[in-house]
Amino acid sequence: MKTGNKKQQDAYSVIIELNIFNELRIYNPVLCGTLPIGINVEGSDLDIIMEVQELEHFTEQLQTLYNNKDNFTIKRTTIRGREVVKAKFFFNNFEFELFAQDQPVHKQNAYLHMIIEHKLLQKVPILKEKVINLKKQGYKTEEAFCKLLDITGDPYEGLIRLGVEEGIVTDVF
Numbered sequence: 001m002k003t004g005n006k007k008q009q010d011a012y013s014v015i016i017e018l019n020i021f022n023e024l025r026i027y028n029p030v031l032c033g034t035l036p037i038g039i040n041v042e043g044s045d046l047d048i049i050m051e052v053q054e055l056e057h058f059t060e061q062l063q064t065l066y067n068n069k070d071n072f073t074i075k076r077t078t079i080r081g082r083e084v085v086k087a088k089f090f091f092n093n094f095e096f097e098l099f100a101q102d103q104p105v106h107k108q109n110a111y112l113h114m115i116i117e118h119k120l121l122q123k124v125p126i127l128k129e130k131v132i133n134l135k136k137q138g139y140k141t142e143e144a145f146c147k148l149l150d151i152t153g154d155p156y157e158g159l160i161r162l163g164v165e166e167g168i169v170t171d172v173f
Helices: 006-018 055-068 109-123 127-136 141-150 155-165
Strands: 029-031 046-051 069-080 082-091 094-101
Touching: 006 046, 006 094, 029 109, 046 109, 055 069, 055 082, 055 094, 109 127, 109 141, 109 155, 127 141, 141 155
Parallel strands: 046 094
Antiparallel strands: 029 046, 069 082, 082 094
């Protein structure tokens, strides 16, 4: 990101300025999503996923660190049977989404999707422009890939299935 396109460089600078990876380092933060792999569109956020055992303490920590940021929200919910914490806020023209659950980051869907999407873009470069065009029409990233690759059913599960079938990811669960 430091040497990527202009948007990636700007995001890198904002992340460094916010010092978020240092402040949350014990949770193994990883930037995921569209920006690291260059398929972001206007309004794409910075998704940072983390492995967190103590969600209550983590929630309090996020409140302390970021509640003064623009449009700060935080919630605990259950996604696919796992309790998670999601926080959102704006900082220097970037929307941040922090996502935490009790699962190693390399096994979380956001990470797996990004790895699979990146490999698919390397394998089939013409996908990049097509995915971006669908995203501009309102498709979520996973939905766009599945539409272009004729994957039916739940796009989040379908992308993981494809990644396993293609040997892109193996350590899924």
